[in-house]
Amino acid sequence: MRILVTGVTGQVGGALVRRLQPLGTLIPISEIALDFTKLSAIAESLDQLAPDLVINPAAYTAVDKAEDEPDLAMRINAEAPGVLARWAMRHDVPLIHFSTDYVYDGRGERPWHENDEARPLSVYGSTKLAGENEIRRSGCCFLIVRTCWLYAAQGKNFLRTILRLAQERKELRIVSDQVGAPTSAALVADAIAGMIANGLDCLRDRSAQANGLVHVAASGETTWHGFACAIVDGLKSRGVPLVIEDVIPIRTDEYPTRAKRPHNSRLDLTRLQTVFGISPQYWQAELESELDKVADEIVSMQSYYPQNASFADHLFRQPHVVVADHNQPCRPRTGHVAVK
Numbered sequence: 520m521r522i523l524v525t526g527v528t529g530q531v532g533g534a535l536v537r538r539l540q541p542l543g544t545l546i547p548i549s550e551i552a553l554d555f556t557k558l559s560a561i562a563e564s565l566d567q568l569a570p571d572l573v574i575n576p577a578a579y580t581a582v583d584k585a586e587d588e589p590d591l592a593m594r595i596n597a598e599a600p601g602v603l604a605r606w607a608m609r610h611d612v613p614l615i616h617f618s619t620d621y622v623y624d625g626r627g628e629r630p631w632h633e634n635d636e637a638r639p640l641s642v643y644g645s646t647k648l649a650g651e652n653e654i655r656r657s658g659c660c661f662l663i664v665r666t667c668w669l670y671a672a673q674g675k676n677f678l679r680t681i682l683r684l685a686q687e688r689k690e691l692r693i694v695s696d697q698v699g700a701p702t703s704a705a706l707v708a709d710a711i712a713g714m715i716a717n718g719l720d721c722l723r724d725r726s727a728q729a730n731g732l733v734h735v736a737a738s739g740e741t742t743w744h745g746f747a748c749a750i751v752d753g754l755k756s757r758g759v760p761l762v763i764e765d766v767i768p769i770r771t772d773e774y775p776t777r778a779k780r781p782h783n784s785r786l787d788l789t790r791l792q793t794v795f796g797i798s799p800q801y802w803q804a805e806l807e808s809e810l811d812k813v814a815d816e817i818v819s820m821q822s823y824y825p826q827n828a829s830f831a832d833h834l835f836r837q838p839h840v841v842v843a844d845h846n847q848p849c850r851p852r853t854g855h856v857a858v859k
């Protein structure tokens with residue numbers, strides 16, 4: 520089975536490449552090889568690569584920036600997946616595509632079910648929903664995976680932002696009235712591996728049973744503030760040197776962002792369990808294993824670099840970490856961390 524994975528420099532794309540190796544011949548595709556803004560080149564590239572399965576985690580994921588670049592976000596998140604899906608339809612190739620909790624408006628307290636109406640609050644959410652609709656219209660065999668609050672030991676994400684800030688600042692103010700399940704990219708990759716492990720016919724059957732849509736997230740729930748506290752506690756217990764003393768809960772309206780975010784991002788996982796037989800771990804267990812990876816990285820860098828050099832300097836010179844310019848107001852990409 521030739522498995523094409525897009526967006527391999529991203530969190531989920533990278534995790535998929537690592538996890539799916541034993542299941543087939545992987546075709547890892549980065550933005551350089553397949554640029555979603557160049558719509559007319561996509562089908563020809565797919566013809567040449569001839570995959571049996573297309574998995575598409577590539578996306579425009581800069582939630583706040585999307586408010587100022589709606590056309591670009593629409594091209595990458597909706598039009599390009601539409602091209603992928605129409606190619607998949609013509610070649611009878613199944614497509615697994617990723618979407619988001621940001622298609623929901625976040626009202627209420629109960630977990631969202633896949634059959635609930637999607638009413639995005641942001642440009643990002645609207646473009647992701649438009650992408651889902653393009654795929655549905657194509658008539659191909661598809662599975663749309665809505666996930667939420669993604670993070671990994673590597674990459675640009677909430678965990679890495681908290682690690683960096685906890686090494687720089689004594690106090691952090693974190694949004695505490697948005698609820699969801701922090702979900703590691705590794706958990707998502709495990710779930711996808713489980714979905715395709717029994718072959719493409721089984722994937723087709725189950726995707727049809729799921730009506731082409733399924734939630735994948737860690738079990739349990741917390742707030743961004745709860746997640747930040749768990750990260751800081753976990754780093755401290757692993758001996759990572761931090762200066763942070765206080766993690767203060769704030770309301771969303773105390774930290775206005777360009778894009779509106781849902782207050783309730785709880786995702787119902789019943790369909791994942793009943794149709795695909797997958798019961799995800801609780802978010803705390805996943806976090807422990809990602810923190811182990813972060814701590815291992817820190818320990819190995821500490822032993823590698825000379826003692827008189829600042830460890831943080833070395834860490835943040837890595838390409839996957841965004842270094843804040845201390846003369847500029849720091850706005851982490853995650854949009855839930857208020858930094859004065």
Ligand SMILES: NC(=O)c1ccc[n+]([C@@H]2O[C@H](COP(=O)([O-])OP(=O)(O)OC[C@H]3O[C@@H](n4cnc5c(N)ncnc54)[C@H](OP(=O)(O)O)[C@@H]3O)[C@@H](O)[C@H]2O)c1
Nearest residue numbers: 526528529530531550554555577578580617619666667669
């Ligand atoms: N992050 C979250 O919290 C979250 C939550 C719910 C759902 N999702 C969805 O889950 C999926 C995976 O998210 P993620 O966190 O893994 O995303 P990510 O880390 O931001 O990675 C996105 C990937 O898309 C690629 N990409 C961006 N523009 C592209 C273009 N013009 N052409 C081709 N590739 C392009 C990026 O390449 P470069 O590295 O070259 O930019 C990167 O490899 C996405 O569909 C996202 O919408 C994410």
